[in-house]
Structure formats: structure tokens, C-alpha cells
Amino acid sequence: MVLTQQRNIVTRTWGSSVGKKFVMAVTGVIFLLYVIAHMIGNLKIFFGQETFDAYSEHLRTLGAEIFGYEGVLWIIRVVLLASVVLHMAAAFSLWYKAKRARPVGYQHKGHQGSYAARTMRWGGVIIALFVIWHILDLTLGTVNPDPAGGAYAKLVASFDRPIVAIFYIVAMVALSFHISHGLWSGIQTLGGNSAVKQHALKSFSIVVGVVIAVGFAIIPVSVMFGLVR
Amino acid sequence: MRITLRVWRQKNADAKGKMEKYKLDDVDEDMSFLEMLDVLNEKLILQGEDPVSFDHDCREGICGSCAMVINGTPHGPQKNTTTCQLHMRHFKDGDTIDVEPWRARAFPVIKDLVTDRSAFDQIIQAGGYVSVNTGSAPEAHATPVDKVSADDAFDAATCIGCGACVAACPNGSSMLFTAAKVTHLGLLPQGQPERQTRAISMLAKQDELDFGGCTNVGACAEVCPKGIPLASISRLNHDVLGATLAGARAD
Numbered sequence: 001m002v003l004t005q006q007r008n009i010v011t012r013t014w015g016s017s018v019g020k021k022f023v024m025a026v027t028g029v030i031f032l033l034y035v036i037a038h039m040i041g042n043l044k045i046f047f048g049q050e051t052f053d054a055y056s057e058h059l060r061t062l063g064a065e066i067f068g069y070e071g072v073l074w075i076i077r078v079v080l081l082a083s084v085v086l087h088m089a090a091a092f093s094l095w096y097k098a099k100r101a102r103p104v105g106y107q108h109k110g111h112q113g114s115y116a117a118r119t120m121r122w123g124g125v126i127i128a129l130f131v132i133w134h135i136l137d138l139t140l141g142t143v144n145p146d147p148a149g150g151a152y153a154k155l156v157a158s159f160d161r162p163i164v165a166i167f168y169i170v171a172m173v174a175l176s177f178h179i180s181h182g183l184w185s186g187i188q189t190l191g192g193n194s195a196v197k198q199h200a201l202k203s204f205s206i207v208v209g210v211v212i213a214v215g216f217a218i219i220p221v222s223v224m225f226g227l228v229r
Numbered sequence: 230m231r232i233t234l235r236v237w238r239q240k241n242a243d244a245k246g247k248m249e250k251y252k253l254d255d256v257d258e259d260m261s262f263l264e265m266l267d268v269l270n271e272k273l274i275l276q277g278e279d280p281v282s283f284d285h286d287c288r289e290g291i292c293g294s295c296a297m298v299i300n301g302t303p304h305g306p307q308k309n310t311t312t313c314q315l316h317m318r319h320f321k322d323g324d325t326i327d328v329e330p331w332r333a334r335a336f337p338v339i340k341d342l343v344t345d346r347s348a349f350d351q352i353i354q355a356g357g358y359v360s361v362n363t364g365s366a367p368e369a370h371a372t373p374v375d376k377v378s379a380d381d382a383f384d385a386a387t388c389i390g391c392g393a394c395v396a397a398c399p400n401g402s403s404m405l406f407t408a409a410k411v412t413h414l415g416l417l418p419q420g421q422p423e424r425q426t427r428a429i430s431m432l433a434k435q436d437e438l439d440f441g442g443c444t445n446v447g448a449c450a451e452v453c454p455k456g457i458p459l460a461s462i463s464r465l466n467h468d469v470l471g472a473t474l475a476g477a478r479a480d
């Protein structure tokens with residue numbers, strides 16, 4: 001077989017359904033790494049206001065000698081934003097393709113596939129809406145009761161509203177489902193699954209999804225129960 | 230056994246179909262599902278009505294013809310079993326059973342439960358073959374194949390092309406079928422020359438024919454009568470990734 005270059009790698013990748021899945025898998029890995037780092041950072045809330053606000057400030061001065069104030073943070077923001085755009089574009093393209101592939105549905109609906117797998121699309125939409133709210137609330141302070149406060153003050157003020165705290169916890173459940181299927185699915189997409197490994201990989205992904213959700217949700221729960229003031 | 234059937238009836242490809250109710254009072258639990266439909270059709274013919282059209286051929290689970298969705302599950306409730314091998318003892322007296330055709334744009338309904346599945350033939354033509362020189366048959370031991378590859382290739386080769394994977398998939402994707410072929414041929418030494426181009430060519434054809442894109446839901450492997458593992462899709466993805474990065478092309 002002669003290996004010759006056909007079109008360029010971008011159209012070659014975006015031009016096939018599996019290529020779009022490669023994009024979703026790679027951007028998914030970026031989200032996962034971010035979410036893990038973010039969760040570990042958030043847990044500093046339990047070390048008190050000073051530590052947490054210092055951490056928030058540290059995020060902004062990190063690498064400032066080279067990238068300037070908030071430089072690293074902006075690089076992360078740009079990478080995440082680009083990943084969100086690509087992840088969603090691929091997801092909507094495959095969603096549309098799926099709608100097209102079955103113009104007439106079944107009278108008697110079947111229920112094959114796990115709950116997490118079947119709710120990836122709407123679950124993803126919920127997480128995206130959550131992230132928008134979340135930035136307005138804790139980063140920009142637009143919808144926060146204490147918009148002028150530091151990171152710690154904003155967080156406590158926000159979760160003092162039970163509805164908001166519950167909304168956060170629900171979003172974390174959605175995130176946990178998304179990761180539980182998404183991590184395994186990404187490994188399968190990148191060619192790393194096999195019949196022997198499948199069970200272990202699926203279990204591992206569920207554990208990662210649950211640990212992340214619990215790691216995030218423990219904060220609004222603690223504020224609600226007065227453990228973090 | 231007394232069984233109530235609700236069957237999709239559609240005169241032809243362009244007609245609007247609907248579910249039609251039939252009652253059967255004398256179903257034997259040792260009948261296969263197709264034999265039960267034969268009994269229904271005898272009754273319909275005697276009454277001067279149009280019998281229910283359905284595909285069938287071998288009736289022993291190897292040809293892949295007997296396509297129908299039974300109570301929302303392609304090939305019905307019994308795991309690793311085609312409709313023709315499904316027996317009525319898996320249902321209860323008084324049950325109502327819904328029977329529908331495969332639903333996919335790439336598998337248009339021709340009549341009642343019969344769909345046109347030639348789209349699968351087109352996927353095979355796009356790359357589901359190995360190139361072999363004509364002439365006398367080669368000596369069988371000339372090309373050694375290790376035991377694991379031989380076994381896995383054989384397991385993948387048991388795919389009968391029934392299309393249940395497409396029917397079950399919420400995306401209407403034919404990924405498990407294509408992956409079974411890519412696994413079967415790609416594991417064997419004879420399949421190596423076309424390994425990368427096979428994966429991208431068959432995938433491109435599947436995309437072009439309006440099958441959906443796979444999102445690893447796994448419904449396909451749950452209903453596959455031959456137990457083709459979901460992980461074979463990972464092997465297909467692996468070959469597609471390699472071909473995409475290398476820029477392999479078929480012509």
C-alpha cells in the first residue's frame with residue numbers, strides 16, 4: 001500500500017465521524033485534567049479564608065515573571081474555551097447525524113445502553129449551562145450576593161442560598177455521569193480498549209466520576225451545614 | 230398459549246404504515262418466533278388477507294435474514310439469539326408482543342417487516358476484502374497465525390450481517406458491523422496490506438450512507454446475536470487513528 005497524503009490532517013479528521021470523536025476525546029482529556037486540578041484547588045477552602053484567598057491570588061501570579069499577571073490563567077482559559085467550542089461542535093454534529101440516521105422511530109422503545117451513555121448529550125448541555133452560571137457567580141460575581149468579596153467570601157455567600165447549593169450538587173451529579181461514561185468512551189475512541197480490559201476500564205471511569213463529583217459537592221454541602229463559614 | 234401481536238404493516242416503501250393487532254389462541258411454546266408468524270400468516274391467507282412479509286432463510290441462526298425488533302429489542306429478549314432461534318417459551322400466556330422492522334435511513338422499509346439492507350453490501354465493497362493472487366491455492370502452513378489472533382479473528386468473523394446493531398443503536402450507527410469486519414480481516418496476516426485503508430474506506434462509506442456516528446453507547450453489543458464484543462470498535466478506531474495521522478488513502 002502506498003501511503004500518500006490525502007487532503008490535510010484537519011479535514012481528514014473532521015471529515016469522518018470517528019475523527020470528530022478523536023476531537024471529543026482529546027478535548028475531554030483536557031477538561032478532565034482541568035477539573036481534577038480545580039477540585040484539588042477548591043478543597044483548600046477547608047484550610048480557611050486566608051489560605052483559599054492566597055491560593056486564588058497565587059493562580060494569578062503563577063508564572064507572572066514570564067507571562068505577566070493572570071497570564072497563565074488566561075492561557076488556561078483560552079485553551080479551555082477552544083476545547084469547549086470543539087467538543088460541542090463535534091457533539092452537535094454527531095447529534096444531528098444521529099437524528100438523520102433514524103427518521104422514523106420505534107413504537108416500542110428499547111432501553112439498551114447504560115443510563116450514563118444515553119444521557120451524554122443532555123447531560124453535556126446541563127454542564128455547559130452550569131459552567132456559564134458558575135463563571136457569572138464565582139469568577140465575575142455578576143449573580144453573586146457579594147460581588148466585591150474575595151474568592152472565599154463569594155463562595156460562602158453563593159452557597160448560603162440553598163437553591164444555588166442544590167443546583168450545584170445536581171450539576172455535579174450530571175458531571176459524574178458525564179465523566180463515568182466519557183472517560184471510558186474516550187479510551188475506546190483512542191483505541192485503548194480491549195475485551196479483556198473493558199470491565200476494569202469502565203469501573204475505573206465510574207470511580208473517577210464519583211470521586212470528582214464528591215470532591216466538588218462536599219463544598220456546598222459543608223457551607224449548607226455550617227462547616228464552612 | 231394466547232398471544233396478542235401488534236405488527237408493523239406497511240404496503241410498500243412509500244406507503245404510510247401502522248401497527249396492526251392480531252390475536253393468536255393456539256401458540257405452542259415450542260414454536261420458534263418465525264413459526265408463530267407462519268401460523269399467523271396461514272390464518273391471514275385463509276381469511277383472504279395480506280400475510281405479514283418478513284425476511285427469513287436459514288432459520289438456524291447463520292444467515293442474518295430474520296430482522297425484526299421484538300418489544301423494542303432487535304431479535305427479542307433472548308441474549309445471543311436470532312429471531313429464528315427464539316422460542317415462544319420465552320413469552321408468557323396472554324402477552325402482547327410488538328413487532329417492528331429495523332429503523333434506519335440506510336435500511337428503508339420495503340414492505341411490513343422487510344427492509345433493504347444492501348447498504349451493508351456497499352460497506353463490504355468499500356474495503357471488506359483481502360487481495361489474493363489467483364492461481365493454485367497457497368500451502369496452508371506457509372503463513373503462520375498465532376492462536377490468539379486466529380481465535381479473535383474467528384470470533385469477529387461470526388458476524389452474520391443481520392443489522393441488529395444498527396437497529397438497536399440510538400445513533401443508528403453500523404459501527405459494530407464494520408468493526409467486526411475490520412477486526413476479522415485486520416488480525417490476520419492476509420489482511421495486513423489493506424489494513425489502514427480498509428478502516429478508513431469502510432468508515433467513509435458508512436458515514437456516506439447516512440448511518441449515524443458511534444458514541445460508544447454499547448446497545449449494539451447487547452443485542453448482537455453473535456456476541457461481537459464492543460471492544461472491536463476500539464480496534465477499528467485504532468486503525469482509523471493510525472490511518473488519519475499517516476494520511477493513508479485507498480486509490
Ligand code: HEM
Nearest residue numbers: 035042056077131134135138139151155168175216217219
Ligand atoms: C461545586 C463545585 C465547584 C466549586 C465549589 C467551584 C468553585 C470555583 C471558584 C471558587 C471559582 C473561581 C476561582 C477564582 O476566580 O479564583 C471557579 C471558577 C471556574 N470553575 Fe469552578 N467550582 C466547582 C465546580 C466546577 C466544575 C465542575 C467545572 C467544570 C466542569 C468548573 C469550571 C470552572 C470554570 C470554567 C471556572 C472559571 C475559571 C476562570 O475563567 O477563571 N467548576 N470555580
Ligand code: SF4
Nearest residue numbers: 388389391392394453
Ligand atoms: S455485529 Fe452482530 S448485530 Fe451487527 S450485523 Fe454482525 S451479527 Fe448482526
Ligand code: FES
Nearest residue numbers: 288292293295313
Ligand atoms: S433466518 Fe437465518 S439467521 Fe434467522
